[in-house]
Amino acid sequence: MLDGLRPIVGTTGDIVVYPSSGTGAWEAALVNSLSPGSRVVMTGAGHFVELWSALAERLGYRVQRLSSDLRRGVDADRLCDVLAADREHTIAAVCVVHNETSTGVISRLADIRPAIESAGHSALLLVDAVSSLGSVMFDHDGWGIDVTIAGSQKGLMLPPGMGFNVIGRRALAAQAAAPTPRAYWDWMPHLEANRNGSFPYTPATNMLVALDVALEMLADEGMVNVAARHERHAQATRAAVRAWGLDIMSVDEREHSPTVTAVVVNEDDADDVRTVALEQYNMSLGAGLGALARRVFRIGHLGHLGDGELIGALGGVELALRRCGLDPRPGVGAAVDVLAGAAN
Amino acid sequence: MLDGLRPIVGTTGDIVVYPSSGTGAWEAALVNSLSPGSRVVMTGAGHFVELWSALAERLGYRVQRLSSDLRRGVDADRLCDVLAADREHTIAAVCVVHNETSTGVISRLADIRPAIESAGHSALLLVDAVSSLGSVMFDHDGWGIDVTIAGSQKGLMLPPGMGFNVIGRRALAAQAAAPTPRAYWDWMPHLEANRNGSFPYTPATNMLVALDVALEMLADEGMVNVAARHERHAQATRAAVRAWGLDIMSVDEREHSPTVTAVVVNEDDADDVRTVALEQYNMSLGAGLGALARRVFRIGHLGHLGDGELIGALGGVELALRRCGLDPRPGVGAAVDVLAGAAN
Numbered sequence: 001m002l003d004g005l006r007p008i009v010g011t012t013g014d015i016v017v018y019p020s021s022g023t024g025a026w027e028a029a030l031v032n033s034l035s036p037g038s039r040v041v042m043t044g045a046g047h048f049v050e051l052w053s054a055l056a057e058r059l060g061y062r063v064q065r066l067s068s069d070l071r072r073g074v075d076a077d078r079l080c081d082v083l084a085a086d087r088e089h090t091i092a093a094v095c096v097v098h099n100e101t102s103t104g105v106i107s108r109l110a111d112i113r114p115a116i117e118s119a120g121h122s123a124l125l126l127v128d129a130v131s132s133l134g135s136v137m138f139d140h141d142g143w144g145i146d147v148t149i150a151g152s153q154k155g156l157m158l159p160p161g162m163g164f165n166v167i168g169r170r171a172l173a174a175q176a177a178a179p180t181p182r183a184y185w186d187w188m189p190h191l192e193a194n195r196n197g198s199f200p201y202t203p204a205t206n207m208l209v210a211l212d213v214a215l216e217m218l219a220d221e222g223m224v225n226v227a228a229r230h231e232r233h234a235q236a237t238r239a240a241v242r243a244w245g246l247d248i249m250s251v252d253e254r255e256h257s258p259t260v261t262a263v264v265v266n267e268d269d270a271d272d273v274r275t276v277a278l279e280q281y282n283m284s285l286g287a288g289l290g291a292l293a294r295r296v297f298r299i300g301h302l303g304h305l306g307d308g309e310l311i312g313a314l315g316g317v318e319l320a321l322r323r324c325g326l327d328p329r330p331g332v333g334a335a336v337d338v339l340a341g342a343a344n
Numbered sequence: 345m346l347d348g349l350r351p352i353v354g355t356t357g358d359i360v361v362y363p364s365s366g367t368g369a370w371e372a373a374l375v376n377s378l379s380p381g382s383r384v385v386m387t388g389a390g391h392f393v394e395l396w397s398a399l400a401e402r403l404g405y406r407v408q409r410l411s412s413d414l415r416r417g418v419d420a421d422r423l424c425d426v427l428a429a430d431r432e433h434t435i436a437a438v439c440v441v442h443n444e445t446s447t448g449v450i451s452r453l454a455d456i457r458p459a460i461e462s463a464g465h466s467a468l469l470l471v472d473a474v475s476s477l478g479s480v481m482f483d484h485d486g487w488g489i490d491v492t493i494a495g496s497q498k499g500l501m502l503p504p505g506m507g508f509n510v511i512g513r514r515a516l517a518a519q520a521a522a523p524t525p526r527a528y529w530d531w532m533p534h535l536e537a538n539r540n541g542s543f544p545y546t547p548a549t550n551m552l553v554a555l556d557v558a559l560e561m562l563a564d565e566g567m568v569n570v571a572a573r574h575e576r577h578a579q580a581t582r583a584a585v586r587a588w589g590l591d592i593m594s595v596d597e598r599e600h601s602p603t604v605t606a607v608v609v610n611e612d613d614a615d616d617v618r619t620v621a622l623e624q625y626n627m628s629l630g631a632g633l634g635a636l637a638r639r640v641f642r643i644g645h646l647g648h649l650g651d652g653e654l655i656g657a658l659g660g661v662e663l664a665l666r667r668c669g670l671d672p673r674p675g676v677g678a679a680v681d682v683l684a685g686a687a688n
Contacts, residue, residue: 019368020362020528024368160546200367204365
């Protein structure tokens, strides 16, 4: 079944599947590719890169945070400067969250490896693609990624409970050299067992069966079409939000997430809208996370989603905004216009 | 939902749930309760204690194997001797696989803590209850267990993908003192988040919903009745195997597993029987694992299982044995006699 996942990730390399959450796949990527106490740069801003940083610190890695504006993606130029200043190459890896679920900002991943290279640096590139993979075009090999981390519950349309590491050749070599004690997360027993169609320990069998179905769905629609559908849905969502007169977290046209839109409102209004949406319209909106708590709500638009469902969801948000007295201007029509205008 | 699990485990203490396999829950128990490089005694014989030992070694623990006859459970007297000889208490933990799935031998857990105590030793007691919990009476608190390790896919009747650590007070204190780097497996963020009804990272949500249903089923039947049903089914299975004229791995009446029976046949016959059972009767028998490969097949009789289903399964085995030319004497009738005779 991993054969069907390779074109989605854009790799001809190895993929390991864990019974785990995405957090487990973060840990797996670190303990395999790094030696104990290694220095890593965590780039970008948002709740998930903060969580990944905290996890790395708990595991004993020396984390350098390269923060950016919460409303923007990873700054490749600054990354280049930081790496260029690290003349002794003490930085073992650069970590990037591709699509930051908490802000709806997607970083321009294609720029990262060139930034590392123009600094003449040898750092590995580890990428969290949990909320992008299966929804946007992804090019693990072409973008020079060493480890891509993914989960089952976003673009792959499965329940949570399965984590992935996509492993490039340099990462595999780094693993062989890294003396970190590891067992559950160790890539090697997986790669060896997988070759015989088995697993080193009980896999999440039901999830594997479901993954087969999900990959078939993605292959049937075609990844190019899947990505275009997500892009259209994201455009339609932004059109509605702007028509309502509300603010979108992401401010750079090139960095708007195709899978989730974070909407900025006045303090505390976000949780009111979420509560009303849930209680009155049976619709679960994402909460503001970390620094954005209570000021942001999030509209997810990823996975198996049709135009009608999206319009229905935006209609539910508009109703919740009105019921909360936020007096939005009409917005759903703007989304319909986008969906009608854009070629399917 | 963990409230419903407590009476099944026999504890009033803490329980942590991971998106993981049972192997992950093994690792969690070790990295939380032990300091790096600690010495542990792995008791008993069988494939799963070998795997747990290998995992502990990969994580850098110094493992002392206290093997026993493959056909018998943990030898509490020998354990007592080994601990008594460890005058400086360098052994941090004793690890026991309660029900060794590969041999169908269940160890007498109630004897282990008394053995540790009569040696005057301070070792923690870590118990793998993956293939016993939810099928046999279990008394985490009463048996003086420090960490019980469990999985979702056996007596709890769920798909694989969820692991448990049941944590006693001494283990919690040991955790606070153990400087192992840990993140995904760390008990503390789970215990803190669980208090507010949440999780430190995305849980296996669908599995949690299923767990609720499974615990309701166990509560409805009553754990005493569930355990008695498993015992009856195991007796009936053994009656059939003996009637067939075949040998059972477990040799001590007090150590026959209520959840799985391992049947010994001539070299290579086991895989023939398994192949025929699968291909002709659509029935999956367990393989001989590790040292028992090809010489043993295993009949599982646990979880949501009725008398008719068990008789059907034994009938399928009998047909497979005949088709393979092993000339069994009639055995299903003996199982029916046991089931008819024993009070339901």
